[in-house]
Amino acid sequence: MNTPTQIAELTDVNSIRAQFPILERQIYGQKLVYLDNAASSQKPLAVMNSIQEYYSKYHSNVHRGVHHLSQVATDLFEASRERMRVFVNAASSREIIFTKGTTDGINLVAYCLRNRLKAGDEILISEMEHHSNIVPWQMTASATGAKIVVVKISPDGSLDLNDFDQKLSKRTKIVSIVHISNALGTINPAASICEKARKFGALTLIDGAQAAPHGTIDVQAIGCDFYVLSGHKMYGPTGSGILYGREELLNEMPPYQGGGEMIAEVRFDGTTYNELPFKFEAGTPNIESAIGLKAAADYMESIGFENIAQQESALLQYATESLSEIDGLRLVGTANEKASVVSFLVDGTHPSDVGTILDQLGIAVRTGHHCTQPLMRVLGIPGTVRASFAVYNTFEEIDFLVAGIRRAQKMLN
């Protein structure tokens, strides 16, 4: 007989929760159960305090003045860049471009690679991509005559690697694949995807929006040319994010937006551009967000990346087992390699009805197509209910979710 697997929460989850004031909130008189972390995670005091402190003591524009505050603000801003270099293990901080988030990063790359593409070239994406890893490439395709080729997924929600191998060819110039699916939780084999793409001379972009909150990222081990992530999904501020790009490539690429900061010299008869990373950072950057992002990375490290991973994997396992006990509940996305995201449908109910009733119980989940309409079309469903977990979530909250779903089932049927 098999012994049931022992799954346990982190013992100090309550001290972690104490760092997130919003978790104390009541919603419609009920305790908030926040399970929409894949959309955006909540922020710890350390992040909020870093922004407060920055504006209270150090604010000035960066890379501009000779005065003291400008120097201090620049030092803090550049310290954040270095922190994010370490976070993704890039070789140089020149390879870290601050962005507004993942979408911004993908748009930058898709736009700046246009001059490398011609009619007949192919851009390989997958069926499980977020709209932000589809639409920028469609825009690039329509501007250059390149073609979008879409890799299929398997019924369990994993990437169909045979289909990937078949569709990868000498025509493939760019491979842009999600690291962890926001709708299904599937973790894709990013390193092996990049290795295969490289053999055909294709450039690779990995969309790490959902990977950032789950632990360390190593762009050198993955071997990608570009890696993008958002700060607000990794306990950091909205409007923060980075694009990692291989230095050689970033140097070759034209600038994205023109303006201050990104120039070396401006003359009416021609302008020369600044060096990396500033070439891609036109205008006054989102300084407070960069500073909050560093605080978020520091906060994650202070909890311990292995502890975050352990808690999330315990939550995923507990949720998968508990939800599976509900009659008429079907999990959508059951790949072997999964992050702490559970998408599901309840027989005879619409996701938005389930979400509405859960909301009345103070339980925040996401319902709908999760910005992956093509994926939902492939799966033949209108959308799902999605619960996604962060390090501060507990087994008790999953029990609330399960009770909430049973209540919704009873009310709706």
Add this chain to the structure above:
Amino acid sequence: MTNPIDVIGSEIQAEFEMFGDWMEKYEYLIELGKSLPIIAETYKDEAHLIKGCQSRVWLHAELQKGKIDFTADSDAIITKGIIALMVRALSGQNPKDIVTSKLDFIDQIGLKEHLSPTRSNGLVSMIKQMKYYAIAIESQNVRS
């Protein structure tokens, strides 16, 4: 003269005041959703689809002896319940009354407040759409 739609709105408001908690309110909406006359299949197409809802909503309007009959449907039952309230208030009324109706009962019964912003926007688009039909018919009447 009082707008008959706002009179119905007040009735609905009074009914909702009887509910003790959100559960009873939503159970009622669910019941309403189940009893809403289903729109004819031919109208469940792209042209009758209301954008802006998390769930899909179809709305059809027909002029009957100077009054507008609305039929509607949704794939989500609570949304359908809310539509039923709208249909009850607005269907079979004069285009002019529809255009000028305040429809503040939606706020009063806490639907706008209790539904998620995305859904609330869908509800707003549905009301807009119903008013657009009325405006369109009104302007035709003026011309003919």
